[in-house]
Amino acid sequence: MLQQEDLNFLLTNRIPRIALTRLMGKFSQIRHPLLARASIAIWRLFTDLDLSDAKKQKFDSLHDCFTRELVAGARRVDMATEVLSSPCDAIVGACGQVEGRQIFQAKGFPYSMQDLFGPTQDTSAFQDGMFVTLRLTSAMYHRFHAPQDCTVEHVTHIAGDTWNVNPIALKRVERLFCRNERAVLRSRLKTGEQIAIVPVAAILVASLRLHFLDLLLHVDYQGANELPCRASFKKGEEMGWFQHGSTIIVFAPKGFTLSPGIGNGSRIRTGQALMQLPQPS
Structure with a gap:
């Protein structure tokens, strides 16, 4: 082995x-x-x-x-207002509570949110919050969708490498997600909470199409790295796509919980319940 x-x-x-x-x-x-x-x-x-x-x-x-599209109705989106749905088809690589501002990509391999988000970003909104790492294999559907009614307020592009992001590499390369090409999509839910969607590129896939910016981010991208925007989405609407398989890490604030059935190694499809929003007291 x-x-x-x-x-x-x-x-x-x-x-x-x-x-x-x-x-x-x-x-x-x-x-x-x-x-x-x-x-x-x-x-x-x-x-x-x-x-x-x-x-x-x-x-x-x-x-x-x-970058294929699917037939209408191929993915059923959980429209419950208390549910943050999965933005993509994936295998859950890691999930759980953020420990302060530290996350684990694999057992014994921690990294900080600041390293992942980049030096320009304030990560305090997600301190002690919840995260889920969603690994897209090369054969999966590669488009990703809004997990809830939300507005994307800012995108940060961070240039980097293209390490493979499979489990073998994650166990051997420290802070791998912080080394690779990635983008940080800062969004605000209709209910007011912030979330972050972080697509991370990998070998053979360092291209990310964001519809709302009409922009292709890739290893040779020379444009602005800080991209303020205001793009509103309904839950389940398509936001963009990868050119191949890779990883999306979803961050939510303290008070969010994992939906039933979400755990390391579980398979999930676009639109299925990923997290539960905090319930009013």
Whole structure:
């Protein structure tokens, strides 16, 4: 088992990660149906890729498949006002209470919210709050959605590396999420509470499309890193997408609790209950 982990880590991390990510980005954009079909067939050999709920079944490029839309009704959003729903399909990598302003990416591997959010951001709203790390595998649906009626008030883009974010790497690379390319979406719920949605890039995926800014954040992005905005969303509305699989970390203030069934290793789909909002006393 250790030898297999060593090999996985070597193949996915001890390589020119950013160069390979750039190359994959260009390759995936090649618009040729035959190449797309062949690439998807190879992809299926190594993953549990399921396209049965995709809006279309023929793709012009690998990127077209990565960023696929779903048929209407493929995901049921929990519309209860007391529920913060999952923004994406994912496997829960870690979850629980923030210890002061410190979180664990894996057992024995802590990192601080300040390191993750960047030096310009005030993280006090989430001190002793709740967090959930949502890992998207490469085969999953890659779009993400508003977890509640909310307004995105600010986006911070933080340039970084493209380490693999699989469990093997998380056990070996300290503060991995704080090393990778990422964005911090500061939002306010209709009920007044703040939340933060932090998409983190990984090897082969350092591109994030945010609809409300009409902006593609990527490893070669040269624009402003502080992006004030005011974009309102209804619960379940699409906010953007990854170009491939990666990770989203959701932060909520003290008083929020995990929804039943949410725990390390559990699978969740877009729209399912992720956290419960504080109940009025």
